[in-house]
Every structure is written in C-alpha cells, then in structure tokens.
Amino acid sequence: MFRRDVQNIKDLILRNLRQQGLEMPLLQKRLVEAWPVVAGETIARYTLNAYIINQTLYVKLSAPALRADLSMRRQEFVSRLNEYVGNQVIADVRFC
Numbered sequence: 001m002f003r004r005d006v007q008n009i010k011d012l013i014l015r016n017l018r019q020q021g022l023e024m025p026l027l028q029k030r031l032v033e034a035w036p037v038v039a040g041e042t043i044a045r046y047t048l049n050a051y052i053i054n055q056t057l058y059v060k061l062s063a064p065a066l067r068a069d070l071s072m073r074r075q076e077f078v079s080r081l082n083e084y085v086g087n088q089v090i091a092d093v094r095f096c
Contacts, residue, residue, distance in 0.1 A: 055091045
C-alpha cells in the first residue's frame with residue numbers, strides 16, 4: 001500500500017528558511033515592524049528609527065523624557081517583543 005509523507009507547508013517553509021540561514025533576518029524584520037504595535041501608538045509617534053545589531057534593538061526617540069522613562073522598562077519590552085514574534089530574537093533594548 002502506498003503511504004504518503006504529509007507535512008505542513010508552514011513547517012516546510014520554516015525548515016527551508018532555516019537551512020538557507022534566512023530565518024533570523026526574517027524574525028528580526030518582524031520584530032522591528034512589531035515595535036509600534038507592542039510599544040503602543042503614543043510611543044510610536046515619538047519613534048524615529050528602530051534597528052537590530054547583535055541581538056540588541058536600538059530605538060531612536062525624539063523625546064528625551066520618554067527615553068528615560070522607557071529605559072526603566074527595557075526588560076518588559078524585550079519579553080513582550082520576543083513573545084510577539086514567537087522566538088528569542090533580542091536580548092536587550094537600547095533607547096537613543
């Protein structure tokens with residue numbers, strides 16, 4: 001009897017991305033795009049730029065007072081962003 005090896009298309013795509021070394025850049029892009037959603041609309045208005053270098057998310061803000069306030073909540077943002085993406089992508093957030 002013929003037996004098929006049925007696999008989920010999502011699993012196949014993720015495995016292919018992982019083999020080609022493209023999974024982490026894709027997750028990093030998702031995380032940067034998730035910043036306005038996780039941080040909220042008010043904080044997103046003051047965000048000028050966000051990028052990742054060496055597992056650290058750098059967020060450039062236009063308000064120094066907001067920068068000081070958010071620096072105290074760094075670990076909260078790290079866990080919420082990683083949870084949103086579904087993987088451990090960043091280890092720290094720096095506000096500049």
